[in-house]
Amino acid sequence: MDHYMPEIFWHDRQALLSVDVFPRLVNDKYRIATSSVQKEIRLWYLHFEQVSMPVLPLAVDFVANLAFHNSAVNQIxxxxxxxxxxxxxxxxxxxxxxxQLNSDSAPPPATEDLPPNKENWVRIKVLNHDSDVSSICWSPDGKYFASVSNDDCLLVHEALTGKRSVSVRNFRHFPNGVSWDPLSKYLVTMSADRKMDLIDAAKGTKLRCFGHTTLPSVRVIQPEAQLEEKQYRLFHDDQLFSFQRGVSFSPCGQFIAAPCAHIESGPADIYGTFIFKREHLDKETPFALLPSPKPTFLVRFCPLVMELLDGDTNLLGLPYRVLFLALTKDSILFYDSQHAHPIGSVENIHYNALTDAAWSTDGRIVVVSSLEGYCSFLRLNLDKWGQQYTGSLEAVAPLSPQLIQTKKKKTKKEKAVTDENALVASDQSPQVTASKSQSKPNALQPSTPKNKPSASASIEKFFKRGHTPKENRSDSSDKKEEDGENVRSEPKRIQLEPAKDQKPGQNDTTGQQQQQPQTGAKRRIQIVTLT
Structure with a gap:
């Protein structure tokens, strides 16, 4: 393995966020794309000079600068x-x-700060989310692409027409990683809420959610810890520093490699990458945990499948060997499907955190980007990694588990048998039916009291002139009102007669002087109180 880090200002010393490699060679050169916080995308040609040297020198040529975005380009x-x-x-x-690459027209003129473009890449579709997009992926046939965003949704569009085919908006927290099943059956997403969701790629239905499971009691060698048999959270929380959670399907589609594995066991924290086998996706427990010294946040698979190595170890039980890498903040860990430990590692090649990685289509080049603005290239000697597998991957593909239980429709015969059995059962238990009917309480019949006072009778008394209601009334009146009797009291006549005229200064019997009344005859005042 050879390491290269060209001293190139890929985006004018700005932090790099994403990198990818074109799926085929162009004139024996690798076409790569880079993006950064500089709002631009740049294309490059990469090749090794054929000279007689132990380490072939690396040459990088500028191809094109794509300017359209108004903010940092998260992924390409x-x-x-x-x-x-x-x-x-x-x-x-x-x-x-x-x-899309347009070879029929000339590229646009060069700007003052950049050399002229050698290829003309034009925009054919512009689509929008409500918030920043954190991850994208393509379907295996290249007709559709999926994108996840901070607006808590997953969208699938047709690439050439922009027509939306799937929309999933019921995520608990925004997803920041997505991958498409090579067999075109599933989509898998990872979110910052410590969950991984399995989604039907055609309908957008959520099939499974992986977030916690019960693990058996086991002893972990590195770091040294003893796991108790209880329920554990599977993935790291949102305190993990990463721009994405790059979950990925294997190129054969037989398992999912999920980064950000984190098991809290007392004072020890166990990090690594979980393996979920396709045939066990109906269960919540991962098949294996591949350990790592630090949290991983991204997985990338080698496009090539290798022959099995000699030995008795075969972790996943596949008839071939799959290679993949996992990124941590400052290291690259290489794994295969045959062993439960890393088979290689590269550490401390950048001063700042790593952000993305991509594998070339021939499996010989790995490109890694970082926040310090530089890219690293790893040139692999595949002869030391094994021989390429030449068999068919579809011949060993197991059936996908049934994740949604569908109700089977009954035929007319089955319905007739069910109805007949129900009738026989009801005829054989008459006593039980009778006892059930007797045990039911009798329904209360509505009844109206015969001598119920009118609704206005109790309120009318509060509007009688000269009458103040009291709580402590006479027993007879209360009883009469309660019995509903028609009580009609006679009108009360009160006569007020002033005293006879007295001489001024004459005192009454109490010795007090009376006021002089007005002259005139007697006055009779009658006050009638109605009841």
């Missing part, structure tokens, strides 16, 4: 089909742009 992905020559880019404004 080439279409897996090389004939279409499509590139998808997503930014922090929620915009997803589909670019």
């Amino acid at each position: 992905k080439f279409s897996p089909t090389s004939d279409a020559a499509l590139l998808a880019s997503a930014d922090c404004d929620g915009r997803v742009v589909i670019w």
Whole structure:
């Protein structure tokens, strides 16, 4: 393995966020794309000079600068089909742009700061989310692409027409990683709420959610810890520093490699990458945990499948060997499907955190980007990694588990048998039916009291002139009102007669002087109180 880090200002010393490699060689050169916080996408040609040296020198040529985005470009992905020559880019404004190589027209003129473009890449579709897009992926046939965003949704569009085919908006927290099943059956997403969701790629139905499971009691060697048999959370929380959670399907589709594995066991924290086998997707427990010294946040698979190595170890039980890498903040860990530990590692090649990685279509080049603005290239000697597998991957593909239980429709015969059995059962238990009917309480019949006072009778008394209601009334009146009797009291006549005229100064019997009354005859005042 050889390491290269060209001293090139890929985006004018700005932090790099994403990198990808075109799915085929162009004139024996690798076409790569880079994006950064500089709002631009740049294309490059990469090749090794054929000279007689132990380490072949690396040459990088500028190809094109694509300027359209108004914010940082989070991720870029080439279409897996090389004939279409499509590139998808997503930014922090929620915009997803589909670019296509146009060989029939000349590229636009060069700007003052950059050399002229050698290829003409034009925009064919511009789509939008409500918030920044964190991850994108292509379907295996290159006709559709999926994007996840901070607006808590997953969208699937047709690349050439922009027609939306799937929309999933009921995520608990925004997803920041997505991958498409090579067998075109599933989509898998990872979110910052420590969950991984399995989704039907055609209908957008959520099939399974992986977030916690019960693990058996086991001893972990590194770090040294003893796991108790209880329920554990599977993935790291949102405190993990990463721009994406790059979950990925294997190229054969037989398992999912999920980064950000984190098991809290007392003072020890166990990090690594979980393996979920396709045939066990109906269960919540991962098949295996591949350990790592630090949290992983991204997985990328080698497009090539290798022959099994000699030995008795075969972790996943596949008839071939799958290679993949996992990124941590400052290291690259290489794994295969045959062993439960890393088979290689590269550490401390950048001063700042790593952000993305991509594998070339021939499996010989790995490109890694970082926040310090530089890219690293790893040149692998595949002869030391094994021989390429030449068999068919479809011949060993197991059936996908049934994740949704569908109700079977009954035929007319089954319905007739069910009805007949129900009638026989009811005829054989008459006593039980009778006892049930007797045990039911009698329904209360509505009844109206015969001598119920009118509704206005109790209120009318509060509107009688000269009458103040009292709580403590006479027993007889209360009883009469309660019995509903028609009580009619006689009108009360009160006569007030003033005293006879007295001489001024004459005192009454109490010795007090009376006031002089007005002259005139007697006055009779009658006050009638109605009841």
